Amino acid sequence: MGQYITQLCKYFKKEAHCKVQQQPTALTLSIKQRTIINYNSDGYDSDFEEEKVTIQKEPVTIKSWKKGVFLGQGSFGVVYQGFDLQTGRVFAVKQIEIFLVDKESLNSFYKEIQVLSLLKHPNIVEYYGCTNDGTHLSIFLEYAGGGSIAQILKKFGKLTESVIQKYTRDILQGLIYLHQKKIIHRDIKGANIIVDTRGVCKLADFGCSLIGQQSYSLKGTPNWMAPEVLNQQESGRYSDIWSLGCVVLEMLTALPPWGHFDNPLQALFSISSKKCPPPFPRNISDNLRGFLECCLQYEPKQRKKAKELLNHPFLQIKSPKKSLKSTRIEMSQLEELRAIPHQDESIPQAQREDQKSIFSDLSSLQIGDENQQFQ
Structure with a gap:
């Protein structure tokens, strides 16, 4: 060691x-x-x-x-x-x-x-x-204007499960593509995942990556390293899956995995010798806990593949709510609004008449009329 x-x-x-x-x-x-x-x-x-x-x-x-x-x-x-x-x-x-x-x-x-x-x-x-x-x-x-996940955590603190779900899906899509090309990233962590202004995650920093072969070398960042990497045993794409689980924990806690240790040597010892994953936060959903367990198995071959993880219940997106879009009120809608009687008797009669007059004036406008000129 x-x-x-x-x-x-x-x-x-x-x-x-x-x-x-x-x-x-x-x-x-x-x-x-x-x-x-x-x-x-x-x-x-x-x-x-x-x-x-x-x-x-x-x-x-x-x-x-x-x-x-x-x-x-x-x-x-x-x-x-x-x-x-x-x-x-x-x-x-x-x-x-x-x-x-x-x-x-x-x-x-x-x-x-x-x-x-x-x-x-x-x-x-x-x-x-x-x-x-x-x-x-x-x-x-x-250039992704949102910065890295690590920078986002430093600025805004730990993330909600809904954001973690979205980010994790993006990371997995990138890993599936890499692994299909026989490429292992070997340094998956929050600092190496950037986020654009739309909230799309992108894998970055491929200096430790490996193409088309297994490895026995130490590559990566210690707290995110899989046990087999630290022990210099055969490592491959399943090592990326362990690191993904560590990133999910990082997003949950805004701390590195094994961040509860004061001494980094304690973390290295725990990863390499203790056959257990980093501790999970208590207040997380059962689906998220199950997802972490699929990623953080001590034995590499017991971890799920990236494509399998994408179908995990934690990552199944419910029917999205309609996004807020800019809209314009059509003249027909103004007519409907004008026809609705005012129920609030506290509004003076004169003010209610003024409101009706405003709607009448709006409905008479011809939007886009080339002959209309505004002085």
Whole structure:
């Protein structure tokens, strides 16, 4: 256990620092080599082509841009808001300074480019391109104005079950898409799930992800890691399901899973050695409790698949109420309103006559009449 904790501390203390980039040139993916591997882990029983990536320069899609406000710190790299000076588009840009990061961080950066270039889904952050100016590497990404789930929890506190239900459905849709493509995210947590202004969740930060094979390595964030990951046993898509359960707990409590421990080492010990999930809040629905139990089984193969979880009773949406829409009162409706007698005798007769007169005047207006002029 001690060596695992040492590796964790070494891995998660890395930081990257970025400066303003002036004249970026593009990095695009060129697939130079393909190897066929047989991937039978976690129910994948078909051959899958693992793509190895190299980088070459091409004209950049975002040619002229300005860096804006700081948005957050990823597992590697710093994220800023960006503004396209030619199109006016607002985007997010993740940057690392090449000479201030180690080889592992650079590999993670390239890995994220590789994975994002393969993906197109409404519940996954959209990839616009990447640049290299010789000093900085930058990834241009979709900007979601709502921030991450972690930021939302920090601002507004724990979420209601109805919001958790909606967010969880979105996350699962993204995971289903990833797992169908034989991609494992390996770092599902609130900070890596962004929310747009419509309330749509999108998976982000693919630097730890893995394509088409099982893993025995430590990747992710400790409190959200599945037991098999911390114990460096075989891990796969079921490890993402454990992390999803941890995100649901995070949304319920506005705290990290195992957040009741003062010492993070206690959390690591509990995850890796105790065959029990993080504690659940008491006042939750039976359906939500059942959903958490499906995600947080100690044995990976006992956890439900993402597609199965989407059909869980907790996520079945009831008939939605009609959304509030802007409406205009038609003249016929005004006539009906004018015909309704006033029952409130406390209103003076003169005032009631004035109200009738107003409705009469409104009903006589010809909306859209080109011959009508207002002085």
